[in-house]
Amino acid sequence: MFAATALALLVVMALALARAFLGPTLYDRILAVNNFGTKTVLLLAVMDFLSGRPDFLDIAIVYALINFISVIGVLRFFEYAQQKTVEQGE
Numbered sequence: 001m002f003a004a005t006a007l008a009l010l011v012v013m014a015l016a017l018a019r020a021f022l023g024p025t026l027y028d029r030i031l032a033v034n035n036f037g038t039k040t041v042l043l044l045a046v047m048d049f050l051s052g053r054p055d056f057l058d059i060a061i062v063y064a065l066i067n068f069i070s071v072i073g074v075l076r077f078f079e080y081a082q083q084k085t086v087e088q089g090e
Helices: 002-022 026-051 055-089
Strands: none
Touching (some): 002 026, 026 055
């Protein structure tokens, strides 16, 4: 059962990567990368259960924090860059 869950997560991660490369806007791509990171955390948790090693759960928590902070940072960067271009155009 958990092997099927891991396989389903891998399929969803592949679809998220396809959306990240083909997304029509920047925000669609950022959302897809965030989705990929979330599914990676879930995959690490399933791998933790399958292998019986609790180390993977610690790695998953750290990865979730890094994913969250990096998405917020990228969104702030592009928000600042967009505001700067609007100010220069006026």
